[in-house]
Amino acid sequence: MRAGTYVAESAVTFEQHARTWLGRQLQHEPGTAETAERRLRLDAYDAFGHKPLQRITKGDVQDMVAALARRGLAPATIALSFVYVRAVFNAALDERLIVVSPCKGVRLPKADHKLIAPMTVEQVMTVGERAPAHLRRAAVFAAGTGMRPGEWRSITLDRVKPGKVHLDRQLAPGTSASKVVWGPLKTKASYRWVSLSPSIEKVLLEQIEMGTRGPEGLVFSGLRGAPLRRQQLQYAWDKATAGMDLPDRSGWHDLRHFHASLLIAQGASPRAVADRLGHKDPSETLATYSHLWPSDEGRIWAAVEGVFGLSDGPETDQPR
Structure with missing residues (x-):
């Protein structure tokens, strides 16, 4: 007590505190809040949701991580679940419900x-x-604009x-066949005008002339005019790409990658690609697509030879 590290005995469980924490996150957008609630419910509550916060150890959290890995969850998904668990414990630490966070030193699987x-x-x-017939133009449009699936399926x-x-x-x-709920885009940089080539x-x-628009003028919709759901899109994608030997977890987002590669192949700069895709800055673009840009080694070689190269000097092999 004199050192200021004492905390009173408490029976508050992890799940109780996590639900309180979720309700206080005013900065969470609807999609983020839903993701946080789902990851805590599916991954943490079963592991130690019933245990008092003060009784949860580093071993308990490490066991949760190991169990998620055995379930076959991707390292990025496990890391996301851990981020939310750690945030709950950090909030408990700030409120003096625990002395130390059991997340300290927990090891996560390496991302591939x-x-x-x-x-x-x-x-x-x-x-x-x-x-499917109602999604054929959507596939071409997505590949021709580089929009995220959540962006093009929301166009009105x-x-x-x-x-x-x-x-x-x-x-x-919360969007349903009879009710449309609007939310913010993924990031501030996502708010943009996307130019269309004549063919796109x-x-x-x-697509607009087809007249099968969804509620509130949605351009792309399901068979009965209802807003397109992610599950419907993924099902259609899996059927359309059967036997194509695409990577695991492929989806409509791959058409966005295709569009980026198309721009890069035509010589677009990282800044131009970032603006087109709605990235925060070119560094985000380069982190994802840097390996697709052609190497500058040939131009570097030519520049150096232009200064130091001798016409009668020894023959050297050009760098590959």
Whole structure:
């Protein structure tokens, strides 16, 4: 007590405190709040949700991480669950419900940082041909704009202008066939105008002319005009890409990667690609796609030889 490290005995469980913590997160957007609640409920509550905060040890948290790994969850998903668990314990620490956080020193599985291998033109065209009729133009539009799935499936008529589309909102959890709930985009940089090439604008106008719009003028919708759900899109994607030997967990987001690779192949700068995709800055773009940019080694070699190269000097092999 004299040192200021004493905490009173408490029977508050992890789940009780986690639910309190969730209710206090005013900065959480609807999608983020839903993700936090789901990860805590599915991954942490079963592990030690019933235990008092003061009785949970580092071993308990490490056991949770190991159990999630055995379930086959991706390292990134495990890391996300751990972030929320750690935030709950940090809040308990601030409120003097525990002396030390049991998350300190917990080891997480190493993330497998695989380089993105963009789809080929033939694969993209195949998806457009195999997709359900109401999603064929969506596949072409997604590949031709680089929009996130949550962005293009939220486009409404009033956001479509000649040669461009305005992105300033997206469908939020709670949206149903009879009710549309709008939420913010992923990041501040996601708010943007996306220009359309003539062929992609034609695809969008053809989609609009079909007349099967969803509530509030949604351009892309399900068979019965209801807003497109992620589960519906994933099911359609899996059917359309069957036998194409795509990486595990592929999805409509791969068309965004294809669009980025297309821009890079045509010589677009990191700044231009970042603005097109709605990235915060070029560093985010380079972190994902740097391996796709052509090497500058040939130009570096030419520049050096232009200064130091001697016409009658010894022959050297050009760097590969």
